[in-house]
Amino acid sequence: xxxxxxxxxARVTPLGELHTPPRMTAALLRLAVQVVxxxxxxxxxxxxxxxxxxxxxxxxxxxxxxxxLASRLRELDQYAARDTVIQHMHFGTIxxxxxxxxxxxxxxALRALGEQLYGLxxxxxxxxxxxxxxxxxxxRSAAVAGVFALSLxxxxxxxxxxxxxxxxxxxxxxxxxxxxLILIFAQNLLSGVYAPLWFFPDWFVTMSxxxxxxxxxxxxxxxxVGRIPLSDAGAALLLQAAWVAALAxxxxxVWRLAARQxxxxxx
Amino acid sequence: MKAVRLAWRITRLNFRAQLEYRSExxxxxAIGAVWQVSVIVFATVLLTRxxxxxxxDSSDVLxxxxxxxxxxxxxxxxxxxxxxxxxxxxxxxxxxxxxRPMPVHLQVQLRMFPTNAIGDLTVAVGLMVAALGRxxxxxxxxxxxxxxxxxxxxxxxxxxxxxxxxxxxxxxxxADYWGGWLEELLGTFGSYPLNVLPKAVGGLLTYGLPLxxxxxxxxxxxxxxxxxxxxxxxxxAASPLLGLLxxxxxxxxxxxxxxxxxxxxG
Numbered sequence: 001x002x003x004x005x006x007x008x009x010a011r012v013t014p015l016g017e018l019h020t021p022p023r024m025t026a027a028l029l030r031l032a033v034q035v036v037x038x039x040x041x042x043x044x045x046x047x048x049x050x051x052x053x054x055x056x057x058x059x060x061x062x063x064x065x066x067x068x069l070a071s072r073l074r075e076l077d078q079y080a081a082r083d084t085v086i087q088h089m090h091f092g093t094i095x096x097x098x099x100x101x102x103x104x105x106x107x108x109a110l111r112a113l114g115e116q117l118y119g120l121x122x123x124x125x126x127x128x129x130x131x132x133x134x135x136x137x138x139x140r141s142a143a144v145a146g147v148f149a150l151s152l153x154x155x156x157x158x159x160x161x162x163x164x165x166x167x168x169x170x171x172x173x174x175x176x177x178x179x180x181l182i183l184i185f186a187q188n189l190l191s192g193v194y195a196p197l198w199f200f201p202d203w204f205v206t207m208s209x210x211x212x213x214x215x216x217x218x219x220x221x222x223x224x225v226g227r228i229p230l231s232d233a234g235a236a237l238l239l240q241a242a243w244v245a246a247l248a249x250x251x252x253x254v255w256r257l258a259a260r261q262x263x264x265x266x267x
Numbered sequence: 268m269k270a271v272r273l274a275w276r277i278t279r280l281n282f283r284a285q286l287e288y289r290s291e292x293x294x295x296x297a298i299g300a301v302w303q304v305s306v307i308v309f310a311t312v313l314l315t316r317x318x319x320x321x322x323x324d325s326s327d328v329l330x331x332x333x334x335x336x337x338x339x340x341x342x343x344x345x346x347x348x349x350x351x352x353x354x355x356x357x358x359x360x361x362x363x364x365x366x367r368p369m370p371v372h373l374q375v376q377l378r379m380f381p382t383n384a385i386g387d388l389t390v391a392v393g394l395m396v397a398a399l400g401r402x403x404x405x406x407x408x409x410x411x412x413x414x415x416x417x418x419x420x421x422x423x424x425x426x427x428x429x430x431x432x433x434x435x436x437x438x439x440x441x442a443d444y445w446g447g448w449l450e451e452l453l454g455t456f457g458s459y460p461l462n463v464l465p466k467a468v469g470g471l472l473t474y475g476l477p478l479x480x481x482x483x484x485x486x487x488x489x490x491x492x493x494x495x496x497x498x499x500x501x502x503x504a505a506s507p508l509l510g511l512l513x514x515x516x517x518x519x520x521x522x523x524x525x526x527x528x529x530x531x532x533g
Contacts, residue, residue: 022441030448037456037468044463045317052316178294178383185301194309199316 009107010114012083017118031072031126038064039135053198059225060196062136066221067193069126073119073156083111085167086176094171098262105255108167112160139224147233151220154240159216161247162187168251171258191217198227212247215240273369274377281380292382299343299386302454303336307394310458321460326401327490332458333391333398334414335482338421339453340387346426347384348376349433350450353443356436362530371525372518375433410489413507417485420507424481425453427513434517434524449476457481466497473498477513480506 017024042064046057055063085108088094097104130136139145166183169176188194190213197205197218208214219236222228228236285292310332314325321328352375355361364374404410428449435442452472461469461483473479479496484503487493493500502509 020441022439023444026441026444026448037452037464040464040468041456044465045313045320047463049317173288173290175288175291178291178298181298181383182294182301185298185305189305189308194305195312199312200308 005102006110009102009110010117012111013115014118027072027122031068031122034068035065035126035130035135038068053196055196055198055225055227058137059227063192063196063221063225065130065136066127066224067217069123069130070152070217070221071193072122072126073116073159085170089170089174095262098259104259105252108164109160112163116156116160137225140226143230144223144226147230147237148220148224151223151233151237151240154237154244155216155220158212158240158243158247159187161244161251162212162216164251165247165254168254168258171254171261186211187213187216190214192221193217196221196227198222212243215243270369270373274373277377278380281377285380285382295382296386299340299383299388300390301386302383303340303387303390303394306332306336306454306458307390313459321463322495323460323490323492324403326398326403327486327492328459329394329398329401330486330490331460331482333395334417334421334486335453335457336387336391337395337418338481339425340384340391341418341422342425342429343381343387344384346376346422347381347429348378349426349429350446351443352433353436353440353446357440359530361437361528365528372521404490413485413489416507417482417489420485420510421481422510423514424477424506424510427510427517428453428477430514430517430521434520437524437528452476453478453481457483459483460487460492462496469497477509480509 039061042061043057046052046060050056052060085094088097097107100107102110127136131138139148162183166176166179169179173179190197190208190211192214197208197214200208208218219228219240223230223233223236285295310328314320314328352361355375355378360378361371361375364371367374399406429446432442432446432449435445456464456472457478461472461479464472469479479498484493484496484498484506487496488500488504488506493503496503
């Protein structure tokens with residue numbers, strides 16, 4: 001019985017997207033243009049050099065394009081679904097999350113799972129096209145592909161908890177717009193979406209090592225392009241798993257504290 | 268004069284409303300700053316790792332993000348409420364504006380105070396000062412005047428693009444999605460020489476989406492790269508004027524779209 005319920009909750013976002021063809025067309029066009037622009041930019045930057053910061057042109061292009069594709073995993077117009085925590089807080093409907101036979105944390109996790117699986121379909125389709133067009137290099141071996149897949153899974157898991165923590169902030173501050181924007185900025189900068197972290201100064205790379213963001217994207221992509229050798233993959237995966245565990249514990253605690261903040265009809 | 272006084276009073280009230288959530292207010296100021304810093308970091312990393320970007324000296328390149336950022340910060344402060352208007356329209360709030368004795372466009376611009384503009388403007392001014400300090404150019408009155416015109420033209424061009432998207436949102440609220448993309452493109456590809464890109468892609472960002480006119484062309488004209496942009500020199504030099512014309516055109520489009528707007532009840 002639990003599985004059909006889970007399926008119903010998880011498919012809300014994908015179904016919502018599938019019923020809005022203009023949004024899907026826009027997403028397709030946006031993804032295609034972004035991939036072309038990013039690939040062109042990195043090809044152009046490497047026009048007069050073959051290797052920079054230890055990264056060859058093919059590695060840099062592959063890294064940058066995969067970063068664009070990976071960003072599709074959570075790039076949904078969540079406001080359009082009218083089911084974000086901040087919207088529920090604003091309209092007072094968050095209380096319904098606590099009246100259902102499904103716990104808020106379970107419901108939130110299922111919705112996020114549906115979103116990320118939907119995004120994964122986009123990312124995989126984009127990856128297949130880029131691979132066929134030789135925009136990105138294939139993984140160097142089956143072992144690299146396997147480790148990358150595992151690392152990407154852990155990275156998305158970490159990202160889920162980070163997003164959850166920001167949403168949970170609404171229970172205490174009512175608004176999280178600014179926090180969300182700061183998070184997107186930190187995620188893009190510190191996970192290597194803007195540019196691979198290998199290009200940044202050493203102090204920057206060291207600092208990002210203490211934060212969870214690099215574990216969401218930089219680690220899996222570095223494994224893919226070979227900047228992190230397979231011999232070091234164990235340590236990298238372990239670090240990602242540690243972030244998953246730490247953030248799971250933290251957000252679990254916050255869910256409990258958040259429940260005490262919810263009031264209905266003025267208390 | 269009465270309209271200006273009214274606008275000033277509404278802005279003051281909006282500012283006080285933003286102060287209601289203090290932590291949110293401070294974070295919004297911070298986000299404006301850090302968002303701009305991210306552009307600086309990206310540009311700096313690229314300049315450090317790839318010297319002679321597109322044949323431009325790094326001090327010349329710096330003038331591009333500085334011009335774009337200052338134009339963007341002024342856009343956010345004065346004309347930025349057109350961005351993200353989709354939900355305003357979707358929730359029927361635009362209908363309320365239609366029955367008030369004030370132009371709808373002005374009401375939309377006055378609907379909230381853009382707190383993040385404080386951060387945006389602070390960093391943008393800082394970057395412009397740094398860019399001018401590092402520049403080897405002789406800053407004559409003519410060059411300074413052109414730079415001021417370029418910043419204002421960039422502001423108007425950005426406003427024109429978002430006004431066009433807002434006009435589309437009056438008919439298709441989902442068009443707001445394109446606004447987010449537009450912001451991303453302007454932030455990512457508006458801050459360095461576009462001649463680093465293949466000609467077709469550079470052409471797309473010039474004639475398809477006029478991103479090159481915001482900062483790249485004016486900076487090219489100022490730094491002596493005006494003849495190597497791939498576009499006619501006169502066109503690159505006319506960027507500030509094009510910004511003004513584009514904005515006027517977008518306001519006409521907005522007026523036309525508004526006259527054809529129908530709410531949920533027809």
